Amino acid sequence: MEWQDQAIVLGVRRHGETSVIAEVMTQTRGRHLGMVRGGRSRRMQPVLQPGNRVEVTWRARLDEHLGQFQVEPVSLRAARLMESATSVYGVQAMAALLRLLPERDPHLRLYNALDIILDSLHAPHEAGELFARFELAMLDELGFGLDLSACAVTGTTADLAFVSPKTGRAVSRTVGQGWADRLFSYPDFLARQGAAAADEVTLAEAFRMTGYFLDRDIYGPRRLKPPEAREGFIQAALKAARAANPSD
Incomplete structure (x- = not known):
């Protein structure tokens, strides 16, 4: 063959x-x-x-x-990927995520996303956003995708501000404002096409959300620990976002 x-x-x-x-x-x-x-x-x-x-x-x-x-x-591009902490940890963290997939099971969407992200990991201001989207894509490809297209209660697609940790569905600001302490924030850079770039706060919120669902639906049931490279990447991405907005 x-x-x-x-x-x-x-x-x-x-x-x-x-x-x-x-x-x-x-x-x-x-x-x-x-x-x-x-x-x-x-x-x-x-x-x-x-x-x-x-x-x-x-x-x-x-x-x-x-x-x-x-x-x-x-x-x-491996030599370039050794030039920053986001790229060093990012390559390792994405490889660890892909090892959750069954061997020889086609995932064209993830291949294309991986190829695009690897060309951008050396740019820390882009790497964090792209990696958060990659984690959401991984959840979706593994059968645990979040439904972030419309409010779970009203069906509206406008002003989606929260995500329910129980259902993994989006919640509008009006519906969720009284329960904000029990919900995940839905960062603007994920919620709205063309929204402002992620900052340290919204990146941290995104990784807290994706980390929760990865632990609950994938790592926990398989009795696995999240890869150390993920935490290394997150810290590097947050540091880069902090440096880009020193006055925040």
């Missing part, structure tokens, strides 16, 4: 003396593993760095086998 696809490197682990097992997120075949012969060579090590976009050719005798990858570079 053989196929070819675009892919983004998530990580590698040593296999024997010269080879590695590469873990990639492919465009059409989901998260996939394969052995790369000579993966520890000087030529291949720079290519097999997390965040790089590559073209992979997978071969195996049977579909259920691990198989072998032939890997060719397409966009080697």
